[in-house]
Amino acid sequence: NAGVMQNPRHLVRRRGQEARLRCSPMKGHSHVYWYRQLPEEGLKFMVYLQKENIIDESGMPKERFSAEFPKEGPSILRIQQVVRGDSAAYFCASSPDLAGGRTDTQYFGPGTRLTVL
Amino acid sequence: LAKTTQPISMDSYEGQEVNITCSHNNIATNDYITWYQQFPSQGPRFIIQGYKTKVTNEVASLFIPADRKSSTLSLPRVSLSDTAVYYCLVGSLMDSSYKLIFGSGTRLLVRP
Numbered sequence: 682n683a684g685v686m687q688n689p690r691h692l693v694r695r696r697g698q699e700a701r702l703r704c705s706p707m708k709g710h711s712h713v714y715w716y717r718q719l720p721e722e723g724l725k726f727m728v729y730l731q732k733e734n735i736i737d738e739s740g741m742p743k744e745r746f747s748a749e750f751p752k753e754g755p756s757i758l759r760i761q762q763v764v765r766g767d768s769a770a771y772f773c774a775s776s777p778d779l780a781g782g783r784t785d786t787q788y789f790g791p792g793t794r795l796t797v798l
Numbered sequence: 799l800a801k802t803t804q805p806i807s808m809d810s811y812e813g814q815e816v817n818i819t820c821s822h823n824n825i826a827t828n829d830y831i832t833w834y835q836q837f838p839s840q841g842p843r844f845i846i847q848g849y850k851t852k853v854t855n856e857v858a859s860l861f862i863p864a865d866r867k868s869s870t871l872s873l874p875r876v877s878l879s880d881t882a883v884y885y886c887l888v889g890s891l892m893d894s895s896y897k898l899i900f901g902s903g904t905r906l907l908v909r910p
Contacts, residue, residue, distance in 0.1 A: 786832070
């Protein structure tokens with residue numbers, strides 16, 4: 682069973698460009714989470730999605746950032762008009778459905794390291 | 799979600815047992831305790847999860863006292879490859895949004 686896949690692993694963008702980060706959850710998982718990690722810090726929650734729905738985006742910046750998890754295909758984290766402060770590692774995690782509305786352990790991908798020049 | 803406190807760093811030697819303690823004084827009744835391990839340039843890896851008393855798997859043991867205000871991750875006979883950052887998290891599995899809150903973690907250095 683393949684783990685969580687993220688691509689690209691490394692992404693370089695110039696200020697003002699768009700960055701698209703992709704995440705394919707583990708097989709059978711319908712919950713996707715995005716986190717951001719700055720050097721020497723812990724991960725910070727950004728957004729939680731299920732298929733075609735954003736459940737919790739309380740950690741997303743109000744502008745320039747968006748996320749989707751379409752019915753078919755990977756989850757996408759999009760950053761428009763990137764700035765140097767967006768440089769970070771972005772991790773995706775997924776978890777399976779459980780009965781009774783419970784969620785479960787999150788399994789993380791290898792991350793995408795975004796560098797903004 | 800409960801805030802956690804853990805040591806910033808720890809040093810150990812190969813073959814020793816390492817115990818990392820995490821404080822979570824405001825843990826709620828529905829909260830579970832989960833530990834993750836992160837190597838440089840990799841995503842966090844789930845190690846162990848528990849609610850009370852003791853949990854053991856092939857990698858580690860987790861000790862949780864009756865008041866659940868702290869927990870201890872125990873790594874038996876560490877090797878150099880156990881050098882990593884270890885995160886203690888608490889959160890409810892009953893929420894519709896299980897939002898993991900990571901602190902700064904504990905940097906474990908295992909020396910030869």
